Amino acid sequence: MEQAAQHYDYIIAGAGAAGLSLLCYLLEEPALRQKKILLLDREKKQTNDRTWCFWQVEEGPFESCLKHQWQHLHFYSEGFSSLLDISPYRYKMLESAAFYSFCLNKASAAANVTLVEDEILDISPDGAVQGKKAIYTGAYVFNSVKFKIPERGHYHHLLQHFKGYFIKTNEDAFNPEAPTLMDFRVAQHQDCRFVYVLPFNKREALVEYTGFSPAPLQQEQYDDELTHYLEHYLQHSEYEITRTEYGVIPMTNAPFRTSESDQVINIGTAGGATKASTGYTFSFIQRQCAAIAHNLAAGKTPLHQLAASRGKYKLYDSIFLRVLSEKEYPAWKVFEAMFSKLPAATILKFLNEDSTLLEDLQVMRSVDKGTFASAAAKELYLTFKRVLPK
Incomplete structure (x- = not known):
């Protein structure tokens, strides 16, 4: 006998930055506390697989998850170098493990939220999510996992790609109050390439090599550039790499579909939250998800007035x-x-x-x-x- 689909008011398909952010905003709306919410992903995320950086004036909902924050940033290029005061902004660094833990604890404490680990195979326009274990239906499905980067003529298609070393030194080597936002003194190779350095204390920092170009590099190219930067610019030859991170983010003005139907809403990168000219995403996810939750609480459609913003x-x-x-x-x-x-x-x-x-x-x-x-x-x-x- 075929198993009946499990029905919810809202299905959040994907428990990454967008899905978990949306969940937290939904839970902050008193008008939505009786809504049945399903958070669906193939696994419970617990590791530091991402680092998000953004700037804010005000305190945000994830302040307790911040690894560090700064009010001054270095900028370096061949013709100009300065320590910049960014006030009233603060540049914030958020590690994913703390973010995942915060959001999942919030979800576990909410009686109207169900957490299910299941691989998402397909999402149909009528709000049915096909998993390996079961079928789930929702009045709205918020999707951040099933999408393709649009490839269309007469649009620009670049990538922000990066590799970072989390390093630890045996002696004091960093000023934790003076990170580097952009260092363009590295070889450009006819692209846009820079390094940023985010120190957490005097002996630990994230050093990340970033490029804006049509294709990512080979892993050994990132390694060569990072090693050169550490030795030549930071003058560190002895350090321990405690972990690495690598990522590729689309930078395109080709339009992403904000929805697949009236019931299936795309969020995060899938819904066009990535800023095309920089690859920055986290701040725009917050804006997008907060607006969706506010619209739902007000009895409006999820994407009401979002396109014009x-x-x-x-x-x-x-x-x-x-x-x-x-x-x-x-x-x-x-x-x-x-x-x-x-x-x-x-x-x-x-x-x-x-x-x-x-x-x-x-x-x-x-x-x-x-x-x-x-x-x-x-x-x-x-x-x-x-x-x-x-």
């Missing part, structure tokens, strides 16, 4: 992706121009998609006008071409 920034992202893709103007010079001419907080506000039109104009005036004007004209032409009737 990032309007002008999609154009800005497309312009910068064109500059990166065409490689006619070095990417490091773009960042050097911004950080040498503007307060760091203005740049972070712009990258966080919170800037005013006046602040947008300040950022635009700081960079090479010919390069960006040409890129903007091309992107506007393509935008009009896409919307015009065939």
Whole structure:
């Protein structure tokens, strides 16, 4: 006899950053406390498999999970170096193990939440989730696991790819109050490449090599670059690598589907939360998930007014992706121009998609006008071409 599907008000398909964030926001809404919620993933996440960095002015819901936070950041390039005061922002580092534990403990304490470990095989538009063990149905399914990165012509397709060493030294080697946000002194190889250094104390730090390019590197290339950076710039030849991390994040202005149907809503990278021009995701996941929970509590559809919230920034992202893709103007010079001419907080506000039109104009005036004007004209032409009737 075929097993009957188990029905819920909300199914969260995937217990990563997006799924767990959404769960926490749902649980904070009094109007939703009677809703039956299923958190579904193939395994219970417990390890430090991710590191998320972001900047905030206010305290967020995951303050207790932070590994460290800073108010000053170094920027280095061939023509400009400075220790930047980013106030009123603080740059925050969150390790996934603490985040997973916090969210799963919150879920376990909630009577209306069911946690199931099952591999997700398929999600149908009518809200049915096919697992290996059972079928689950929901009034809404919030999906962060089943998606494809869109590959479409007339759009830009790059990757943010990185490898990091968590290192430990036998002697004091770092200033824990002065991390490095971007160091462009490394060889660019006709791409955009930089290193960031996040010290937790005087003897431990994350040193990460990052690139913006069409394809990731071979693992040994990351290792060679990291070893060179540690020896040449940080002047450390004796250290212990306690663990490593590696990741690839899409940087594309090709549109992700925000939903598969009225019942199946995509969240996180699957739902377009990754910022196309930088690869930053965590802050935008928080904004997306908080809005979905608020909409549901207000009796509205999950995606009510979400599409309009990032309007002008999609154009800005497309312009910068064109500059990166065409490689006619070095990417490091773009960042050097911004950080040498503007307060760091203005740049972070712009990258966080919170800037005013006046602040947008300040950022635009700081960079090479010919390069960006040409890129903007091309992107506007393509935008009009896409919307015009065939």
